[in-house]
Amino acid sequence: MHTSTTSTVALTPWTLEQLQQATQGDWYQDKQPPEPIKRILTDSRHAEWGDAFLALKGERFDAHDFIAQVAAQGCQLAIVERPVNVDIAQLIVADTRLALGHLAAYRRAQYPDLKVIALTGSSGKTTTKEMLGSILGQIAPTLVTRGNLNNDLGVPMMLLELKPEHQYAVMELGASHQGEIDYTSNLVQPQVAGILNIGTAHLGEFGGREGICKAKSEIYAHIAKNGVSIIPADDDFTQQIRQAVETARQLSFGEGGDVFATDIQINAQSCQFDLHTSQGTQQINLPFAGLHNVHNATAAAAFALAIGVTLDNIVTGLEQAKGAKGRLNFIQHQQHLLIDDTYNANPTSMRAAAEVLSQQTGFKVMVMGDIGELGDASVQEHHDLGRDLVDYSLDLIVAVGEFAQAALQGASHSHHSEKLKAFATQADALPFLTDLIQQHQPESMSFLFKGSRYTHMETLMADLMEKL
Known part of the structure; x- marks a missing residue:
């Protein structure tokens, strides 16, 4: 590879x-x-x-x-x-910031035969990017966005890493303000580009999901005229997204789309499903947990098909794909399972993570850090999470951080309110988690750690592992 x-x-x-x-x-x-x-x-x-x-x-x-x-x-x-x-x-x-962009655009223009995919969305970008890297990387050398280099500085820095050997590039584009994706997708000049979904990530900056949709839809303005626009078929904003498309060719994914999954079987740490495409249908054994990752896989398949990859190569790439660090990584530690999903979080991905944890065995504990970038909606979004998460088949939710009390308030409206415990800091939560493991000896337990990047929930996970 x-x-x-x-x-x-x-x-x-x-x-x-x-x-x-x-x-x-x-x-x-x-x-x-x-x-x-x-x-x-x-x-x-x-x-x-x-x-x-x-x-x-x-x-x-x-x-x-x-x-x-x-x-x-x-x-x-x-x-x-x-x-x-x-x-x-x-x-x-x-202006050195603009000069960085000019240099990146110059380098991109030096490779007119490079096949470029650009993708954005509120959640799933990193995993879909890794899946595409696995699909394309088995065919030819591929440049893939590293880490979170997806903003108006990160994207040009990635383009400066282009080499003559690269035949493909997969560029993840993020948006923290209007106009940012317009700027980065213009640098990237993709043949294939699209949106994965419109969620509630970055709600604060855009004043609502309509603003998020508008910001992310900027990606369609810079696709090559003979290129392909990728569209989520079953998103709340599919209608608005379609209106932003400028290419004659488009491909949709998800339920009701051109590329979709049926006969989905969700296992504790993997999924099986039938992938339907214009090239035929194939069964996929996906080494990722959760229904949301089936959705990410159908998106990756659509992007790959649009850039000319065969269905056989897509199947191989998806089945060999590996998750990014901190994205639902399963760690077996003694008799306990720890799931590291600490890379980042938004309300949608938090619920998806709870769904994955509910599939595991033993006593199930979700350790939830704060979600950032929600602006004025922060308290309400954490309240709603607390209300919803206690209804999942989990044994305990441990909320940590500034908005833990909002989650506790939300949980108080449920019959299962006793399932949520709130702590102001990781230092407060650690003794509780350590005692919990002692109380449940020798029972096996499954923990899932998740929060926005700035909360560093991986620190709490590492501290707990040291105590085991």
Whole structure:
């Protein structure tokens, strides 16, 4: 199988003319670095001989402060907004953030034969991306978005990793404000692109799901004219999504779509289903738990079909796919099962995780951290989660964080209110969880840990494992 981003093949170097052409920058005092430039990077810690350091500015940092450091590390060039009193060649540009985008667009344009898939959605992006990486990576070298490099800085940084060997690229696009996906999908120039779903992630920034739909639908504006738009067939916003499509060709997935699943069997740590496509129907043994991952697999199949992959290759890729770290990873520890789903969370994925936990054996405990980016809806969304989660076939829900009390309030409306316990901090919750395991000895238990990235629920999971 071809590796995606870990290839040892060197990046194509940049000539000074290309750098100036892409950024429309000016050489400070006509001082130019020795050619060629090996790579462009924004993290001063990794700068070395032959690199160009692009100095970004944020609300709380200014990378122009690190130029002396990168020069000492052997960096050949700094791309800056203002000249710095350091003995290093400097290319002065109007805006380094935009210059990063211009460089990425330039590199993307150097590979006109590259087949690019771009995807967005409120949940499932990372898993669908990993499934697509598995499908395409067995055919040819494929660049796949790493980690959460899916915003207006992360996407161009991924494009700068394109190499001549890459025949496919799978780009995950995130949205934290209107216009962001318009910007990143224009850089990516996909042949196939689409939305997985419209949920409640980032509710705070967009003022409602209509705003989220509008922001994510920007992805359809930059698909190649002869390309394919991918559409979720059974989303609340399918109608609105269809209105944003500009290509003649489109492919839908999910119930009522062109690509769909039937005869679904959900097991504790996997699923089986029949995948229906225009190329025929095949049974899939998916090494992922949960109905939501069947949905992700049908989406991945639709994207792959649209870019010309055969059904046989799709089946092989899906059956060999591996989940991303912190995405429903099953860890057997002594007689207990710990499910690490700590990568991130939104209300939809939290309910999906509860469904997966309910399929497991033994005494089932969901450890739920706060969900961020819900804005004014935060208290209500956590209240509703508390109300709903106690009705799943789980033995206990342990809510941890600022909104744990809101979840407790929601649970109080249910007949099963005693199933939810609330703690302000992980330090408060840890002794409770440790005692719980002692009380249930020697019974096997299943724990699922989940919360938004900033809550670092993996820390609580690791602390508990140390106590076992």
